[in-house]
Amino acid sequence: MSNRYIGKSIKRVEDKRFITGKGKYTDDMVLPQQTYAHIVRSPYAHALVKKIDISAALAIEGVVAVFTGDDIRNAGINGVPCGWQVNFKDGTTMKEPSHPLLVGTGDTIKHLGDAVAVVIAEDRNIAADAADAVEVDYEVKNAISNPFEAVQAGATPVHPEVAPNNIAFDWTLGNPRDEVDAAIAASHHVTTLDFINQRVIPNAIEPRVAIGHYDTTSEKYTLYTSTQNPHLIRLMMSAFVLGIPEHKVRVVGPDVGGGFGSKIFHYTEEALVVWASKQIERPVKWTSERSEAFMTDAHGRDHVTKAEMGFDKDGNVMALRVKTYANLGAYLSLFAPAVPTYLHGTLLQGLYTTPKINIDLVGVFTHTNAVDAYRGAGRPEATYLLERLMDLGALEMGMDPADLRFRNFIPPFDGVTQPGYQTQVALQYDSGNYEGVLKRGLEMLDYKGFREDQKEALKNGKLLGVGFSTYVEACGIAPSAVVGSLGARAGLYESAQVRVQPTGKVSVYTGSHSHGQGHETTFVQIVADKFGIPMEDVELIHGDSDTVAFGMGTYGSRSLAVGGSAIMKSIDKILEKGAKIAAHKLEANIDDLEFNEGKWTVKGTDKSISFGDVSLTAYVPHVYPEGLEPGLDFSSFYDPANFTYPFGCHIAVVEIDPETGKVKLKRFLAVDDVGNVINPMIVDGQIHGGLAQGIGQALFEGAIYDDNGQLINGSYMDYCMPRADDLPMFEIDRTVTPCPHNPLGVKGAGEAGCIGSTPAVVNAVIDALWSGGHQVKDILMPLTPERVWRAMQ
Amino acid sequence: MIPASFEYKRARSVKAAIELLADGNAKVLSGGHSLVPALKLRLNQPEMLVDIARIASLKGIKVSGKELVIGSTTTHQEIASSDIVKEHLSILAEGAGAIGDVQVRNKGTLGGSLAHADPSADWPALVLVSNAKVVLEGSGGERTLNAADFFTGFFSTALASDEIITEIRFPIPAKGTKSTYQKFVQPASRFALVGCAAMREPSGETRVAFSGVADAAFRDTGIENAISGKTLTAENINHAVSDTAKGQDIMSDHYASEEYRVHLAKVFAKRALMALA
Numbered sequence A: 001m002s003n004r005y006i007g008k009s010i011k012r013v014e015d016k017r018f019i020t021g022k023g024k025y026t027d028d029m030v031l032p033q034q035t036y037a038h039i040v041r042s043p044y045a046h047a048l049v050k051k052i053d054i055s056a057a058l059a060i061e062g063v064v065a066v067f068t069g070d071d072i073r074n075a076g077i078n079g080v081p082c083g084w085q086v087n088f089k090d091g092t093t094m095k096e097p098s099h100p101l102l103v104g105t106g107d108t109i110k111h112l113g114d115a116v117a118v119v120i121a122e123d124r125n126i127a128a129d130a131a132d133a134v135e136v137d138y139e140v141k142n143a144i145s146n147p148f149e150a151v152q153a154g155a156t157p158v159h160p161e162v163a164p165n166n167i168a169f170d171w172t173l174g175n176p177r178d179e180v181d182a183a184i185a186a187s188h189h190v191t192t193l194d195f196i197n198q199r200v201i202p203n204a205i206e207p208r209v210a211i212g213h214y215d216t217t218s219e220k221y222t223l224y225t226s227t228q229n230p231h232l233i234r235l236m237m238s239a240f241v242l243g244i245p246e247h248k249v250r251v252v253g254p255d256v257g258g259g260f261g262s263k264i265f266h267y268t269e270e271a272l273v274v275w276a277s278k279q280i281e282r283p284v285k286w287t288s289e290r291s292e293a294f295m296t297d298a299h300g301r302d303h304v305t306k307a308e309m310g311f312d313k314d315g316n317v318m319a320l321r322v323k324t325y326a327n328l329g330a331y332l333s334l335f336a337p338a339v340p341t342y343l344h345g346t347l348l349q350g351l352y353t354t355p356k357i358n359i360d361l362v363g364v365f366t367h368t369n370a371v372d373a374y375r376g377a378g379r380p381e382a383t384y385l386l387e388r389l390m391d392l393g394a395l396e397m398g399m400d401p402a403d404l405r406f407r408n409f410i411p412p413f414d415g416v417t418q419p420g421y422q423t424q425v426a427l428q429y430d431s432g433n434y435e436g437v438l439k440r441g442l443e444m445l446d447y448k449g450f451r452e453d454q455k456e457a458l459k460n461g462k463l464l465g466v467g468f469s470t471y472v473e474a475c476g477i478a479p480s481a482v483v484g485s486l487g488a489r490a491g492l493y494e495s496a497q498v499r500v501q502p503t504g505k506v507s508v509y510t511g512s513h514s515h516g517q518g519h520e521t522t523f524v525q526i527v528a529d530k531f532g533i534p535m536e537d538v539e540l541i542h543g544d545s546d547t548v549a550f551g552m553g554t555y556g557s558r559s560l561a562v563g564g565s566a567i568m569k570s571i572d573k574i575l576e577k578g579a580k581i582a583a584h585k586l587e588a589n590i591d592d593l594e595f596n597e598g599k600w601t602v603k604g605t606d607k608s609i610s611f612g613d614v615s616l617t618a619y620v621p622h623v624y625p626e627g628l629e630p631g632l633d634f635s636s637f638y639d640p641a642n643f644t645y646p647f648g649c650h651i652a653v654v655e656i657d658p659e660t661g662k663v664k665l666k667r668f669l670a671v672d673d674v675g676n677v678i679n680p681m682i683v684d685g686q687i688h689g690g691l692a693q694g695i696g697q698a699l700f701e702g703a704i705y706d707d708n709g710q711l712i713n714g715s716y717m718d719y720c721m722p723r724a725d726d727l728p729m730f731e732i733d734r735t736v737t738p739c740p741h742n743p744l745g746v747k748g749a750g751e752a753g754c755i756g757s758t759p760a761v762v763n764a765v766i767d768a769l770w771s772g773g774h775q776v777k778d779i780l781m782p783l784t785p786e787r788v789w790r791a792m793q
Numbered sequence B: 001m002i003p004a005s006f007e008y009k010r011a012r013s014v015k016a017a018i019e020l021l022a023d024g025n026a027k028v029l030s031g032g033h034s035l036v037p038a039l040k041l042r043l044n045q046p047e048m049l050v051d052i053a054r055i056a057s058l059k060g061i062k063v064s065g066k067e068l069v070i071g072s073t074t075t076h077q078e079i080a081s082s083d084i085v086k087e088h089l090s091i092l093a094e095g096a097g098a099i100g101d102v103q104v105r106n107k108g109t110l111g112g113s114l115a116h117a118d119p120s121a122d123w124p125a126l127v128l129v130s131n132a133k134v135v136l137e138g139s140g141g142e143r144t145l146n147a148a149d150f151f152t153g154f155f156s157t158a159l160a161s162d163e164i165i166t167e168i169r170f171p172i173p174a175k176g177t178k179s180t181y182q183k184f185v186q187p188a189s190r191f192a193l194v195g196c197a198a199m200r201e202p203s204g205e206t207r208v209a210f211s212g213v214a215d216a217a218f219r220d221t222g223i224e225n226a227i228s229g230k231t232l233t234a235e236n237i238n239h240a241v242s243d244t245a246k247g248q249d250i251m252s253d254h255y256a257s258e259e260y261r262v263h264l265a266k267v268f269a270k271r272a273l274m275a276l277a
């Protein structure tokens, strides 16, 4: 033990290579004999492939091979499966259409960018030219992109055989619907919102890249891929898609330039390059273009919702009733069914004592790209729904939005002396102090002062508004047995191996995957402090299925809570064994030893032995406890006892230009409680990035599919990402309510910023409009100047 | 994002460039900040690019008689930071400084922007409002066009395929002339949803030009006639802008419908004129 690192803002060790341009990403790799793949994609959202003519492409010099959906079909290759099964309310199995690597002749294109063929050539330019030369004869059909329209009678089916009504599953959670109906009917006031939580596109700075390499001598397959999740990709690709032996497959996710969820999933291109490499006996690299990224990286959100919140005459929330149509896209991506259900419906308690809650949800196929987990995954949608209703309810009832929340908050509970909080929607919150974050937020805002400024501004023709969002989320996913009972086809534990080398240097192998989160720093801080050694003596290894035993990857803010806990288990095993060796060397009783600052000391004496000496002894066991194995190397798997539940309060202050409708975000305050904090600077960074994304959804971002299923803003000319000058300096603070059920007391910070912020911004705009006498309930996100201006007309 | 293959030639002189262009399917390359994206999307597949960026005679800012003369390959940044420009025609520096971001301004050029004639680009409104002349040179010799005659419609100009823009000549306005460029950006591209350039000479003569609003940049003669010579009171201005963009082919997209664009044009015309008062 030492206290040198944990809780300190240690600069990120990985940044040296990143900011000097030395990061090593998949596209930086060039293997001997490497070829280049270019994928031929459908320019239509829904079309029958009548003919694929590859002769002109094959004739181009430098083209190595062209494979089409027909080749894939003839090779008997399966589609990419879904990883989560959500069955219908009546028990019927989820409708799960096949997602082929390439669409063949006689089959149907299901979304813009669906792949038909892959061209492999000696260089990227030739591959691109040859892809242009592949002639595909399409019979274009009607497409459908809105999930509500897709379930209406007569809507064009995406998968006529599998799901003729476009419904993948329907689902409900919470109190019986009739009880909730009754509670709504009995309410003094009901606030109703019909809204769309629009589709957003992740836009990682590094587009996806995959290199498949089949080695003819060893008969081993290697896949280098820009992924958050190497081991799961290996399992899915080997066992379910290509049918190749898992032990002959290595998957490496090297430096990865951001994922935000979109790189969790196993994508068709990964299996395609691996398979193609075997066919041509050369490595095959595919690098996504930015326009392909817009079209084919799994998207996020896309809910059409009606939500009603019933209040009694004092403002106590009596009931919540929700109906949602969740757009899943054309194919079921890995976690797609879980996101709107178990990561969304389960969060509808929010941080309120609402006694009756029910959600009824329909998962819908449309001719659009797949929707899956995107930073926050379901919890932002839940938070948006609840927090919009809270602020709007307050406006409608003439109550103060902060007071309304204080009235309804679940009282503080630490999860140790007080029990966790059992919600109406399946979860048990671990610990929370919800009043605390709102109180702190109001203080930082100077709420009273703001309301005076708002009145004053109005006199000068200015529209100022404040919006609140208090959220709780579930992360650190997740107890395997629990998720298994809910339809997950995988466990969600994590593995860690801590290998102490003979010289006392430490190698840590984690199944978590760092792609921006700074694990090489935070995880090392923990190990170094627990062993009382310098950080320089610890190395973190991740992302390679040949070196790391197993892993479930990084997403759902799980790395520290789950991966970090696995590391803690291995650390404990090392210290336990180390103590035995130390006791033997010191000729002392093990109970008389204490471990501090990197050495075992016999209590009350100056007799001690260092961590390094014990390590050496473990590998040179000449003077050694009888019966003890040599070596100092432990693997552990940690399966969490519960989700963790971070919470917080986000507050936005906006000014609207009444003439143009342009919203200026003047202040943004965030008080988050993510449990114990290992590295405050990294947590701040995670919060900042999350806020930018959440604010981005509120004000700037949104995929637009037209009636033909064309993505009309699939480039940065039209799809607006938030930029630094769109944002104020964030004012952030924290409270600390430790997680009671994991060894580090940590909850997770990766998504909080993105979960809480969106409704705060929209609420602030609505508040500003109401202050100016425009009593609008909702504006479709993103709140572009025109939409805000229209709301004022 | 991989362009079709093309040949690349760097021209040493205007004459050499014109000869290369006469050969057929070739395009001039200047800053590349409009052309290269189009090539990458394969919207444009020329056989040859003729790079004119290093022809010395095409670059530079100088005063010649009563004109400010800017070479066509002068970058946005050079114009935005030029003391000569700020002294004689500050609206050009103001407008050039509102283009894109630093990288774009460091590479993109005045001539390239005019030749490209993006209806949402900033330069067209600026050259129109300042009554500039565009000088072209081709195998048929040199010709000089009024800015208003140079732009012929949506992404189209009077430029022939073997011609290049060599320089732009701006009359230096009378002392005491006031000017302003007011831009409301399309949030993603940061091109102009509405760019309103306005100039008022001491005589009261007022010119107003717009980018972003219609299928091509235009001078709004309705506003000009209504406000020239009149005092810039709120009432006169409101009256003058009431028919903004009348008769124009207004653009519409998911950031701004036709109705909203016209509304914005009015708001920005009003703001621009107020700024000149």
Ligand SMILES: Cc1cc2nc3c(=O)[nH]c(=O)nc-3n(C[C@H](O)[C@H](O)[C@H](O)COP(=O)(O)OP(=O)(O)OC[C@H]3O[C@@H](n4cnc5c(N)ncnc54)[C@H](O)[C@@H]3O)c2cc1C
Pocket (backbone or CB within 6 Å): B027, B028, B029, B030, B031, B032, B033, B034, B035, B036, B052, B072, B073, B098, B099, B100, B101, B104, B107, B108, B109, B110, B111, B112, B113, B114, B115, B116, B118, B120, B121, B122, B123, B159, B163, B164, B165, B166, B189, B190, B191, B192
């Ligand atoms: C990210 C980004 C943001 C931008 N934001 C803005 C903005 O806010 N406002 C704005 O106005 N513009 C913006 N632009 C466009 C930018 O200003 C371009 O630089 C400009 O439009 C074209 O100039 P260029 O020198 O790059 O021309 P190029 O791209 O080299 O050429 C453009 C076209 O003009 C032709 N051409 C070039 N020079 C000549 C010449 N001398 N004679 C004849 N033909 C010629 C070329 O053949 C080509 O057809 C942006 C561009 C980018 C990439």
